[in-house]
Amino acid sequence: MKLSDLATGERAIIVRIVGGGALRQRLTEMGFIKGTEIEVIKNAPLKDPVEYRIMGYEVSLRRSEADKVLVNKGEGSKEAKQTKGSPIEPERGDFSAKKHLRVALVGNPNSGKTTIFNHISGLDEHTGNYSGVTVGAKTAVVEYEGFTIEFVDLPGTYSLSAFSPEEKFVRDWIIDKKPDLVVNVVDVTNLERNLYLTTQLLEIEQHIVIALNMYDEFRHTGDKLNVPYLAQLLSSPVIPTVGKRGQGVAQLLEKIAYYRYAPLRKINYHPELEELIIAAEKEIRPANHTAFPTRYLAVKLVEGNEAFENIGLSDKIIRERTKVEHLYNDNAETLVAQCRYAFVNGALKETLQKTDSPKENISIKIDNFLTNKYLGLPIFFAVLWFVFYSTFTLGQYPTDWIELGVDFLKNIFERILPAGAMSDLVVNGMLDGVGGVLIFLPNIVILFFFISLMEDTGYMARAAFITDKLMHRIGLHGKSFIPLLIGFGCNVPAVMATRTIENRQNRLQTMLITPFMSCSARLPIYVLICGAFFPENAANVLFLIYITGVVLAIATSLILKSTIFRGKQTHFVMEMPPYRIPTFESIGKHCWNKAWQYVRKMGGVILLAVVIIWFLGYYPNHGGEREGDSYLEIIGKTIEPAVSPLGFDWKMGVGLMSGVAAKEIIVSSMSVTYDTEGHLAQRLQQEVTPTGEKVWTTATALSFLSFVLIYFPCVAVVSAIRRESGAWRWALFTIFYTTSLAWVVSFAVYNLAQLITRL
Known part of the structure; x- marks a missing residue:
């Protein structure tokens, strides 16, 4: 019978894996070998994938992959064949x-x-x-x-x-x-x-x-x-x-x-396999121009490993290998893995003593609740909502304190610096620009705290398990969910984390939709706009923005799946690590490192950008001493026709343009360009056109949030995509696709919101 036929709680003995290729290799290496007992733990909330316990750990497979594993419920556990050697006393060396x-x-x-x-x-x-x-x-x-x-x-x-x-x-x-x-x-x-x-x-x-x-x-x-x-x-x-x-x-x-060299332990194989390996060694030894040990190459060739097929075996050895496979009724690759596990089992049989009354698996008890078929998905979405709600509400208190500190510094410098360019640069440029970003540091730290908590406890892997069926339907892998969730912290490590996805097609597809995950750099903008224009529902609007990014990622993935990335999807085989209690030191270090990176960015690229924006805004009119538009206003009004259909004026356009380098600079830019009195949120609320109309409306705010969510990922993300994909075309595709989509979505949101407001 097939492994997929087993019900939850049932156990069976693995007989063999049908078929070949990468799936068979992966399953064999993870312990799916003949004679091994396997138990069904549970189904994911959407019935796929399925979690199993084998060799004392948990692993999840899709049902389509479990179909490839043949099992027998009628047999008891079989002892793995031992390949022993006598204990060796390490020899001394220098x-x-x-x-x-x-x-x-x-x-x-x-x-x-x-x-x-x-x-x-x-x-x-x-x-x-x-x-x-x-x-x-x-x-x-x-x-x-x-x-x-x-x-x-x-x-x-x-x-x-x-x-x-x-x-x-x-x-x-x-x-x-x-x-x-x-x-x-x-x-x-x-x-x-x-x-x-x-x-x-x-x-x-x-x-x-x-x-x-x-x-x-x-x-x-x-x-x-x-x-x-x-x-x-x-x-x-x-x-x-x-x-x-x-x-x-x-x-x-x-x-x-003070290590001393000792003779290396040799892994022995079935006698027939060992003869094949020795024969292969003799063949490849004269032609071995690689750095790989000859015996290792011989084992790989006997296994049929594709990475070394250019070396090749003689027809005689290939015929002998076929005979051995018929003798053991299994392929050479699986036989080699069985011998390795037999060696391990032999060593453990002589050294490991299992307790007669094993303690109950705490991870299974927790999983029975968190990945429950009825509660798993609701709990998951509730966790995400709580993360974003806490990020906004808990971060508000320290944000207010930092804002008071920035105002205190501004008052000091206004008193000690004489009026003029220097005073304006420090107060209205550097302190307004950098301080406008600094006040959102608590929100960033809180977000990273929750992401770190999910990583360290093991809930990240459960998120992949819960969502795999949904991800599979949009052409992605369950493992894709982990980089996407990391993307809520920062898109750069998220793009790098796609390396864990074996299939290049899935890896590229995940890479290209990662920028839709709202990174922490966008969070200051979201908090600013949500707090200014949706004060009663700020947390809910914030959550909606993040969910919108996920929806757009799904839609993009479906488009890519049906166009650029057509073809066979990779399998889903993933270990389910045990839950572990995270240490305060680990989470504290993670949050501290992210906070320090954020502060360093403010002292580097953001400060530089603020100074440049201030200069362009202050000159050539020297703070109003000469009539005429500033350089910044000239640039802004040049691009204004491209953004005005979205409800944006030239100041918003300049802010968005500056955000190409780093999204936090948008807040800094707005802090400099909106030079009216009061905090930035108040400035946005008070901004009016020459005719006295409000510049920022509900429709404008929603349109701006949508554009920030979607458009051009920062330069660091574009660079990471180019590096990880190995080609500039994917980085350029990301730039043009996201920016074009941002314009279309923002246009639709702005006009729809205006229509609803008029009704």
Whole structure:
């Protein structure tokens, strides 16, 4: 029977995976091998995907992918075939004679790798409880007892098969850079799955130190592990760690600095497979001009790995491989994976003692509520609404305090500086412009607090699980939801996070709709306009703006799916990490870093833009001493015909034009150009035309909000799209598409709002 035929709560034994290709490879590497027990946990609220438990962890698959897995309910659990070796006492070498070391950190997603990196290096790289937080290599140099150690934090990966961009990046980096040592960070609460990557590190002949992370959680389960004996079986040092508290990090540093080379543990395969691998080694050894170890290449060729098909095998070995596959009634790729898991199971059988009364899985209990088929989606939308409501309402109090502080500074400088250009620059330029953005800092911090909370607890992965069916219908992947949600904080890391999506088509599609996610840079504009013109319903209008961005992203995705990105969609296989209580230190550092980045931007690009805008607005009329329009007004009135159909005057047009560099500059620009007395919100409310009519109306405000939501993403986002897509055409497409759509939508909103107002 098929895995998809099982009902919630049912268990079965995996028989085989039908078909081939990337799906089979991914499932095999994640433990879907013959004889393994699997249990159905629950269906997503929309019945797809389905969450399963296998090898002690949770993973979600679409039903169409579960159809490929054949299971048997009638068989009991089968012991995995063991491939044992006698314990090896590490041999001494002279590694410590080398004083400059390069060490790479490698591990599965959610293993706590970056947390350990932070404790070792003293950096504050953000970590999150979901796949793909680290999307590039981060480096730190540490001095330790006379050693200079360069640590490199590589992306989280399940294997080195080059199935995803992260896997290829990690594998190629290790082969090309040849680190002195790899610290393999392992989630000790899920050893069977995590040690699969360890076997592959050994296969590429890489010396490793294993960090058994989250050891506090492991102790809580009641299980026991013979750590010294496990180190002997793997022929590698093993150090228990608790990354979030820094426990074990000192011992890890000591082991790295004074590491002694030992013979690498060899992974043995079925006798027939081993003969094939040896034969393949003999064939490719004379022609191996790559940096890859010959045995590793031989294993990959026997597996049929497409990345090395240019090397090729002789017809004789291919025929022998076919015979072996018929003998075991499975393909060579799956047989190799089974042997790796057999090696892991053999080591764990001798070292791991499971408790007779395992503690109840807290994550399952929480999920029964948060991803409930009836409550899952309502809870999710309620969470989003609460985030935006809190961002506006809670941020109002500190915003008022900062505004009073800015006014206090303005009064001081007005008194101590003589009237003239300098006074006008400082008070009406720099303090008005920069202060107009600074007052929204609390809103930014609150938004990032909630995003960080969702990341660290593991709710991000649940959001992808809940929304996958909806995402799939618009041509996206469930994993696409994570970058899109990150986009509410900043579109640049959101674009970079699309690297976690294996399929290039889905990756590009997600990248191109990410700018519709309202980043924190737009938030000051939203808060300003909503507070000024919708004071009674500001939070609701703010939520509506964010939802509108999501709707536009969906519509754009559907258009792209039916035009540019036609074709087969990638599968959905995603680990469901356990819920974890975030530490105050982690969330505090994340919020502090984002706040500091925001403040630094105000002291850099925003301050520069404010000075330029002030100069263009002050000259050539020198503050009114000479008649005539300022440079800024000349520019604004030149572009006014293009924006007047949207209800905008030249001042709004100038603000929008300045926002191309960074969206926060729009508020700074408006603070300078609207030079009437009072706070900026009051200035907008009081602005009138020469005929005495209000410049800003409800229709104008809605149109302006719509345009800011949609048009030209900032220069940094355009640059990120060009870099991640590898082509300028996608960056240029984003510029022209978003700006054109912004004009059309704002025109429609303005005229519709005017029509409704007249009724």
